[in-house]
Amino acid sequence: MANRAVIDMWGNSRTPERHRKNRKRHTMTAPRRPLIAGNWKMNGLQEDGLTLASAVGEFMKSQGAAGFEMLVCPPFTLIGAVGQAITGSGVKLGAQDCHPAAKGAHTGDISAAMLADAGCSHVLVGHSERRTDHGESDDLVNAKAVAAHNSGLSAVICIGETEAERDGGKTLDVVKSQIAGSVPGSATPANTVLAYEPVWAIGTGRTPTVQEVQEVHAFIRAELAAKLGRDAADGIRLLYGGSMNPGNARELLALADVDGGLIGGASLKPDDFAAIALSC
Numbered sequence: 001m002a003n004r005a006v007i008d009m010w011g012n013s014r015t016p017e018r019h020r021k022n023r024k025r026h027t028m029t030a031p032r033r034p035l036i037a038g039n040w041k042m043n044g045l046q047e048d049g050l051t052l053a054s055a056v057g058e059f060m061k062s063q064g065a066a067g068f069e070m071l072v073c074p075p076f077t078l079i080g081a082v083g084q085a086i087t088g089s090g091v092k093l094g095a096q097d098c099h100p101a102a103k104g105a106h107t108g109d110i111s112a113a114m115l116a117d118a119g120c121s122h123v124l125v126g127h128s129e130r131r132t133d134h135g136e137s138d139d140l141v142n143a144k145a146v147a148a149h150n151s152g153l154s155a156v157i158c159i160g161e162t163e164a165e166r167d168g169g170k171t172l173d174v175v176k177s178q179i180a181g182s183v184p185g186s187a188t189p190a191n192t193v194l195a196y197e198p199v200w201a202i203g204t205g206r207t208p209t210v211q212e213v214q215e216v217h218a219f220i221r222a223e224l225a226a227k228l229g230r231d232a233a234d235g236i237r238l239l240y241g242g243s244m245n246p247g248n249a250r251e252l253l254a255l256a257d258v259d260g261g262l263i264g265g266a267s268l269k270p271d272d273f274a275a276i277a278l279s280c
């Protein structure tokens with residue numbers, strides 16, 4: 001069975017080995033399984049959200065024992081319906097934000113416990129659009145990640161520099177201080193994923209070079225090792241995000257310290273999202 005060719009729903013043939021070859025290995029713990037995560041942002045009404053979720057679920061089911069994981073993060077209003085649509089497919093369900101408190105007088109907010117109760121396994125915290133639109137600080141992002149951990153969710157902690165910071169040669173300084181501030185001491189490979197998303201690459205069609213991405217990811221892993229220990233750093237998955245698409249996914253996902261992608265625009269197109277997953 002190991003060599004069984006699989007025909008996906010788009011008619012492409014592949015073998016399970018193709019997915020295994022790029023799996024990142026390290027010495028002490030299990031290999032890091034690539035995670036292909038879709039961030040739908042503020043997109044999707046019931047009908048198109050369900051169509052998209054069903055397509056992703058069918059694709060995942062068509063893969064059999066895939067060498068990658070898939071995650072979809074719809075807006076809050078679609079979490080229940082999307083959760084039903086992907087039931088049994090293996091696709092994981094996430095939200096795009098949570099409040100740091102477990103419950104209480106926070107009108108309009110959603111707690112991590114509510115997300116877990118609604119079937120989520122993951123939640124994005126500190127996405128640059130929240131840092132910008134809502135003035136979220138590293139301290140707040142850290143508190144949200146802790147809240148996620150306390151509710152049994154995996155936190156996908158987002159970091160990344162602005163264009164001005166990159167032009168000023170400050171990328172590694174910014175990333176270092178975001179890790180120091182946003183990543184809690186409770187972070188482990190089981191409850192935390194980091195997403196490096198250069199702000200200037202989000203939704204722009206521009207990406208850093210693969211050398212630049214690998215340099216930043218290797219730096220992030222070294223910073224995590226200093227903060228959390230080598231084993232934790234070796235096990236935590238590091239996603240690249242920012243204009244990942246079927247045309248650039250393969251070379252980005254092949255990088256030694258890139259363990260998946262956080263995908264915005266292309267995750268709204270099921271064929272593109274599937275093609276990115278098949279690039280692992």
Ligand code: PGA
Pocket residue numbers: 039197201202203204241242243244262263264265266
């Ligand atoms: P993009 O968004 O893929 O549309 O650039 C990525 C993100 O913001 O998570």
